[in-house]
Amino acid sequence: xxxxxxxxxxxxxxxxxxxxxxxxxxxxxxxxxxxxxxxxxxxxxxxxxxxxxxxxxxxxxxxxxxxxxxxxxxxxxxxxxxxxxxxxxxxxxxxxxxxxxxxxxxxxxxxxxxxxxxxxxxxxxxxxxxxxxxxxxxxxxxxxxxxxxxxxxxxxxxxxxxxxxxxxxxxxxxxxxxxxxxxxxxxxxxxxxxxxxxxxxxxxxxxxxxxxxxxxxxxxxxxxxxxxxxxxxxxxxxxxxxxxxxxxxxxxxxxxxxxxxxxxxxxxxxxxxxxxxxxxxxxxxxxxxxxxxxxxxxxxxxxxxxxxxxxxxxxxxxxxxxxxxxxxxxxxxxxxxxxxxxxxxxxxxxxxxxxxxxxxxxxxxxxxxxxxxxxxxxxxxxxxxxxxxxxxxxxxxxxxxxxxxxxxxxxxxxxxxxxxxxxxxxxxxxxxxxxxxxxxxxxxxxxxxxxxxxxxxxxxxxxxxxxxxxxxxxxxxxxxxxx
Amino acid sequence: xxxxxxxxxxxxxxxxxxxxxxxxxxxxxxxxxxxxxxxxxxxxxxxxxxxxxxxxxxxxxxxxxxxxxxxxxxxxxxxxxxxxxxxxxxxxxxxxxxxxx
Numbered sequence: 001x002x003x004x005x006x007x008x009x010x011x012x013x014x015x016x017x018x019x020x021x022x023x024x025x026x027x028x029x030x031x032x033x034x035x036x037x038x039x040x041x042x043x044x045x046x047x048x049x050x051x052x053x054x055x056x057x058x059x060x061x062x063x064x065x066x067x068x069x070x071x072x073x074x075x076x077x078x079x080x081x082x083x084x085x086x087x088x089x090x091x092x093x094x095x096x097x098x099x100x101x102x103x104x105x106x107x108x109x110x111x112x113x114x115x116x117x118x119x120x121x122x123x124x125x126x127x128x129x130x131x132x133x134x135x136x137x138x139x140x141x142x143x144x145x146x147x148x149x150x151x152x153x154x155x156x157x158x159x160x161x162x163x164x165x166x167x168x169x170x171x172x173x174x175x176x177x178x179x180x181x182x183x184x185x186x187x188x189x190x191x192x193x194x195x196x197x198x199x200x201x202x203x204x205x206x207x208x209x210x211x212x213x214x215x216x217x218x219x220x221x222x223x224x225x226x227x228x229x230x231x232x233x234x235x236x237x238x239x240x241x242x243x244x245x246x247x248x249x250x251x252x253x254x255x256x257x258x259x260x261x262x263x264x265x266x267x268x269x270x271x272x273x274x275x276x277x278x279x280x281x282x283x284x285x286x287x288x289x290x291x292x293x294x295x296x297x298x299x300x301x302x303x304x305x306x307x308x309x310x311x312x313x314x315x316x317x318x319x320x321x322x323x324x325x326x327x328x329x330x331x332x333x334x335x336x337x338x339x340x341x342x343x344x345x346x347x348x349x350x351x352x353x354x355x356x357x358x359x360x361x362x363x364x365x366x367x368x369x370x371x372x373x374x375x376x377x378x379x380x381x382x383x384x385x386x387x388x389x390x391x392x393x394x395x396x397x398x399x400x401x402x403x404x405x406x407x408x409x410x411x412x413x414x415x416x417x418x419x420x421x422x423x424x425x426x427x428x429x430x431x432x433x434x435x436x437x438x439x440x441x442x443x444x445x446x447x448x449x450x451x452x453x454x455x456x457x458x459x460x461x462x463x464x465x466x467x468x469x470x471x472x473x474x475x476x477x478x479x480x481x482x483x
Numbered sequence: 484x485x486x487x488x489x490x491x492x493x494x495x496x497x498x499x500x501x502x503x504x505x506x507x508x509x510x511x512x513x514x515x516x517x518x519x520x521x522x523x524x525x526x527x528x529x530x531x532x533x534x535x536x537x538x539x540x541x542x543x544x545x546x547x548x549x550x551x552x553x554x555x556x557x558x559x560x561x562x563x564x565x566x567x568x569x570x571x572x573x574x575x576x577x578x579x580x581x582x583x584x
Contacts, residue, residue: 097562099555099558099559099562192538192539193538193539193541206536206537206538207538232544232546235543235544236537238539238541239544298527300523301523301524301527303520304520304521304522304523304524305524307517307520307521308521308524315498319499322499323570324570324577324579325559325570325577326559326562326563326570327570329570333580334580335580335582336579336580336582337499338501338580339579339580340499341499341500341501342501344498344499344500344501345500345501345502348500353498353500353510354510354513354514354517356498356500357491357494357495357498357500357510357514358514358517358518360494360497360498361490361494361514364494364497370525371521373534374524374525374527374529375524376534376535376536377527377529377532377533377534377535378524378527378529378532379534379535380532380533380534380535381527381529381532383535383538414516415513415516415517416516416517416519416520419517419520429538430538431538432537432538432539457539
């Protein structure tokens with residue numbers, strides 16, 4: 001059961017070969033035995049999950065099941081879920097039981113999916129290793145001395161370790177794709193605006209986007225069909241025709257034009273990662289695709305631009321955490337300002353405070369033009385590079401991350417080194433394009449390598465098609481770590 | 484660019500983050516490293532480039548100017564006791580230290 005696709009699970013449930021309660025219990029048992037070491041989940045709530053499973057079973061019995069009815073899915077702890085502790089990986093929200101459902105949660109509930117638990121993450125999604133979580137780091141199931149990536153590291157770990165059938169993630173600078181690569185699973189960040197962010201705790205609003213994480217492109221298509229769609233409660237949600245993201249999965253890849261950005265294969269890329277990615281590109285040529293070298297000359301500026309824009313927006317978004325209406329409040333304080341300052345100092349971790357400081361500085365009087373405005377202008381140059389590149393190709397491919405999973409604590413003292421692990425993913429968020437990562441082999445120390453596929457705006461179905469055809473031809477996505 | 488401890492102290496104040504002198508020193512050193520990375524973008528000629536504030540060139544969707552939020556004060560305040568230690572509520576209000584003498 002743990003190796004079945006979502007489609008197979010759905011069929012088994014509808015054919016009454018297994019009930020949702022049985023399936024959910026199988027996963028809960030596995031979580032109980034493996035999670036204490038892996039730390040992929042912050043919260044599990046077996047009674048709540050099993051109650052949802054019973055409702056799903058009734059719906060299955062009545063013949064009213066959807067594709068995901070009865071399937072246990074893990075939710076990143078950034079999504080507010082009614083009645084669930086929703087911490088966003090922070091001490092600031094250590095006691096926050098959400099009074100409402102995020103749009104994404106509501107969509108899964110409507111589909112009859114079972115919420116299996118809330119997955120661990122870097123605090124407020126700020127991090128690339130899951131080490132900034134207040135609830136302790138997540139371990140990479142391929143080697144527990146290594147990080148799972150971040151910020152959606154709990155979701156990526158849970159999928160790789162078969163602690164859920166699929167999961168959700170969010171991606172502001174690579175937080176779905178980089179942990180997907182480091183844990184050897186598949187993950188997709190949709191075009192900005194495709195999935196509503198209502199009830200998703202905000203980090204950097206011009207970049208944040210939710211997306212599916214799973215074991216295959218086929219699974220991602222099913223999940224995205226549930227997650228995507230207009231929602232008036234998110235002012236950035238786009239009004240578009242409903243689409244079936246699985247519609248092109250079976251198309252052959254003859255004539256697919258793949259752009260290879262020369263900047264992504266230059267200095268800084270690990271030779272083991274380069275080798276696996278190049279082998280994947282060779283496989284695509286065998287499948288009928290053609291390749292063309294492209295250039296994204298401004299992509300090298302994406303890290304500096306991101307570390308102005310994202311902290312600036314975060315410093316504004318996180319100003320709501322003041323200890324007045326919910327969340328952490330310092331036990332002792334003097335006046336109101338002291339209460340704010342102590343609650344925030346004690347409630348936020350080091351990386352979050354660092355980013356709030358960067359953001360506050362770049363937005364402060366006299367610095368706005370030099371930092372925020374300049375970063376927004378370069379952001380346009382970065383987006384224009386992609387527009388230019390897509391004149392020559394249908395999808396862009398390259399590495400997701402410069403190396404395979406690094407060791408816990410390895411980059412702990414140097415924030416800049418950590419920031420550079422998102423060097424190939426950040427430009428995609430700045431441009432608002434869809435991007436995904438799929439497993440394409442193993443590198444040094446037998447750790448998984450991810451292939452990044454970047455599509456043009458609303459090109460998700462085409463990317464999923466390219467990923468699915470590769471997964472039919474190779475078996476990398478079905479490899480699992482030893483339990 | 485280099486930051487001094489007074490700059491860091493001012494930013495911490497603006498961000499409402501209490502910081503000890505040791506924390507200010509650590510923050511100064513780490514922020515200086517990050518601003519050295521950020522400085523790479525200062526050399527780029529962006530004359531005539533319009534800033535990009537949104538990933539799609541769409542304008543903000545507007546809605547009718549009517550009340551859409553419902554009053555959920557009772558629900559929200561009923562949750563407060565679950566938030567151990569704080570926040571505090573009384574008579575339908577959130578309690579904070581007195582601000583007017």
